[in-house]
Amino acid sequence: MTEWLTLSGVRPVLLALVALLALVVTRYAITNFRLDPRRGSFVSKLAGCLITxxxxxxxxxIVVFFVAWMGISLQLHRLLMFYPERDRAVLAAHKKFILARCSEAFLGTAFVLMYLNTSSLQLDVLLEQFATAPTRITQHIAALCLVMAALIKCAQLPLHGWLIQVVEAPTPVSALLHAGIINLGGFLLLVTIPLWSDSFLAVWLLCLVSAASCCFAALIMATRISIKVRLAWSTCAQMGLMLLEIGLGYYELALLHLVAHSVYKAHAFLSVGEVAFIKQPKARSIVRVSLIFLILQGFIAAASWWLLDDPKWLPSALLAMALTTIWMNLNQWLLRIGVSVLTIAAYLILGALAQQIAEPQSSFNSLLLEPIITVLFNIFAFTYWMVHHTPSHRLSQRWFITLNAGLYLDEWLTRFVLWLWPSHPIRYYQRRSRKEGRL
Structure with missing residues (x-):
């Protein structure tokens, strides 16, 4: 039985997570569709997707894995097309359908290369042999294919538009997608670490694309006023950060991020009908905010280097962003200092404990890649504060307009997709929808 099924690695945690999400989303769907005559059809499609x-x-x-990977996409497509009379939902499902086939092509190519090099169809045997064998050109190609499959699955820029537009789908579908299915790219990378982690090409591709997606998606999210659209952009940014953590070797942090984001996003979409208030940022001195951020970042990196023998550039930058936000929103100096000291102390203690438990990451990741990513996140922080705390500045206004348009990336992708495959099965789904309604 172990040739077909396994519960090793991160799988038990994700099984428990999916079981919890399945229970909550299914119960919500049964209540939400209580007056819809097609409730049975929707719940059966939802259950089929969860089982897959x-x-x-x-x-x-690997054959079962690939078939299940494809089956999830096809089942989700049926759920996205549950209301085929919604044109935006149809367009989003059409783009997602094409991109899903691209993801499957990359995953299938990686599995074929893995099989040709090992003559085994068992995933654990494949990874064990790749972990002990010297790196070959075929492993680099397979690693790049796995990374591309994960990036497409997680809707990273510029292939993100469908994720923003599927908010037209029923709320249980949005909750299932953003809390569960979108995380499968991260799951794929977490269970295939021995294959891609030794390929510097795959690691650099993963980190650079996910870091750029995280920064730009977070900037764009802050310009939107629709709650569901903000949540969709938030998912894109969170997936970028999770993939970046995986690429830099913070696997335990990535798993924690995956679980926490899934639970949060399921609750957010299932309670999206409640009234939400978006707090407008106050105008502040960008020079003062930047100075506080750089001082805190330098202090945290120096403390990490002294106590942990590693500056941990990216975690230091992220923690400095959080502390800078605290300093901007707390008025009492003693409270600012107290919260900052406790936060930094907790970070250093947890970092020391993690070093005793977790295996060290690959050396080439930390020498050059992480500082480059940290610089990118610094640029993101300065841009965010400039746009939101100096809105009257001409450069801020230009950036706000460009960000509000999503950098115009999805427009190019939509044109390309409609040029590549201009027809979509809208009439078929409309006929089937009317038939199910009569039944």
């Missing part, structure tokens, strides 16, 4: 996700998580056979 469970099969994917426990599969140890």
């Amino acid at each position: 996700v469970l099969v994917l998580i426990v599969s140890n056979h």
Whole structure:
């Protein structure tokens, strides 16, 4: 049975997470569709999608894994097309359908190369052999294919537009997508670490694309006023940060991020009908905010270097962003200092404990890649504060307009997709929808 199924690695945690999400989303769907005559059809499609996700998580056979990966996409497409009369939902499903086939092509290519090099169809055997064998050109190609499959699955820029537009789908579908299915790219990388982690090309591609997606998606999210659209952009940014953590070797942090984001996003979408207030930022001195941020970042990096023998550039920058926000929103000096000291102390203690438990990451990742990513996040922080705390500045206004348009990336992708495949099965889904309604 172990040839087909396995519960090793991160799988037990994700099984428990999916089981919890399945229970909550299904109960919500039953209540939400109580007056819809097609409630039985919707719940059965939802259950089929959830069962396929469970099969994917426990599969140890690359053929079963690939079939489940494809099955999840096809089941989700049926859910996205549940209301085919919504044109935006149809367009989003059409783009997602094409990109899903691209993700499957990359994943299938990686699995074929893995099989040709090892003559085994068992995933654990494949990874064990790749972990002990010297790196070959075929492993680099397979690693790049796996990374591309994960990036497409997680809707990273510029292939993100469908994720923003599927908010037209029923709320349970949005909750299932943003809390569960969108995380499968991270799951794929977490269970295939021995294959891609030794490929510097794959690691650099993963980190650079995910870091850029995280920064730009977070900037764009802050310009939107629709709650569901903000949540969709938030998912894109969070997936970028999770993939970046995986690429830099922070696997335990990435798993914690995956679980926390899934639970949060499921609650956010299922309670999106409640009244939400968006607090407008106050105008502040960008020079003062930047100075506080740089001082805190330098102090945290120096303390990490002294106590942990590693400056941990990216975690130091992220923690400095959080502390800078605290300093901007707390008025009492003693409270600012107290919260900052406690936060930094907790970070250093947890970092010391993690070094005793977790295996060290690859050396080439930390020498040059992480400082480059840290510089990118510094630019992101300065841009965010400039746009939101100096809104009257001409450069801030220009950036706000460009960000509000999503950098115009999705427009180019939509044109390309409609040029590549201009037709979509809208009439078919409309006929089937009317038929199910009569039943």
